[in-house]
Amino acid sequence: MKILFTRMAAAFLLCLVFGGIFAFIARGISKATIFQFDDTIISIVQGWENSWLTPIMKAFTWIGSTTVVLLLIAAGFILLFYIMKERMQAYLYLTVMLGTGVLNQVLKMIFKRERPEIHRLIxxxxxxxxxxxxxxxxxxxxxxxxxxxxxxxxxxxxIASILFAIIMALSIAISRIYLGVHYPSDVAGGMAASAFWLIVSISVYGYYQDRTAKSSKPSTA
Structure with missing residues (x-):
């Protein structure tokens, strides 16, 4: 019980942190106080532009495209559900990804922020x-x-899986700034929103797993 409480408390605090970051960024956008941050980062990232880096950035954006992500979602679900027989993890995987997509569309419709017009490459x-x-x-x-x-x-x-996740997520995020289709605050806000949803999903999954494990233990009475 103590371990479960500690986990839930940590998850709650992390949700507050990432929710606060997202709220801070959203407020900066609505109050037009975040443009200096955006312009500074855009200037740095787009300053890297050259003939060999642009195809790499386009490749990372393609990897993060809807088509590729949907294929990876389907492949991951099939692997977990049918091959590894990890059905609860398959449901967690699907819930995280579908929930992220829905959350993104809802937030876009709420804020309706136009894309940057600064030096678009796509x-x-x-x-x-x-x-x-x-x-x-x-x-x-x-x-x-x-x-x-x-x-x-x-x-x-x-460690390798964590580093791979960091490299892929950051590379795709940076590619969006490099190619001129997103502000840095779009990227930072997206990470905060996804982190919030991930923590909620994993916390609910962990709570369910703990309850299931306890209920499956034979009674000592």
């Missing part, structure tokens, strides 16, 4: 805040790292 429609590519990629690679962590005791495998 064209894309839709609203800007929060970044859909960032949210989906953050959730995808974070939940993969979480599931790998649950399935291995190897420190190397655990």
């Amino acid at each position: 064209e894309i429609g839709g609203y800007s805040f929060p970044s859909g590519h960032t949210m989906m990629s953050f959730s995808l690679y974070a939940i993969i790292a979480y599931i790998v962590w649950r399935h291995t005791k190897s420190a190397f495998s655990r």
Whole structure:
């Protein structure tokens, strides 16, 4: 019980942190006080532009596209549900990803922020805040790292999965700024929103797992 309470308290505090970050960014957008931050980061990232880096950034954006992410969601669900027989983790995986997509669309419709017009290297429609590519990629690679962590005791495998998740999520997020289709605040807000949803989902999953484990124990009475 003490361990469960500690986990739930930590999850609650993390939700407050990421929810606060998202609220801070959203307020900065609505009050037009975050543009200096956006302009500074855009200037730095787009200052990296050159002929060899642009195709790499386009590749990362493609990896974070709806088509690729949907294929990865389907592949991950099939692997967990049908091959590994980890049905609860398969449901967690699907819930995290579908929930992230719904949350992103709801937030976009609430804020209706137009995309930046500064030096676009690709064209894309839709609203800007929060970044859909960032949210989906953050959730995808974070939940993969979480599931790998649950399935291995190897420190190397655990660290490698976390580093892979960080590299992929950051690379896709940076590619959106580099290509001129998102403000940095879109990306930061997307990460905060995804982190919030991930923590809620994993916390509910962990609580359910604990309750199931306790109920399956034979009675000592």
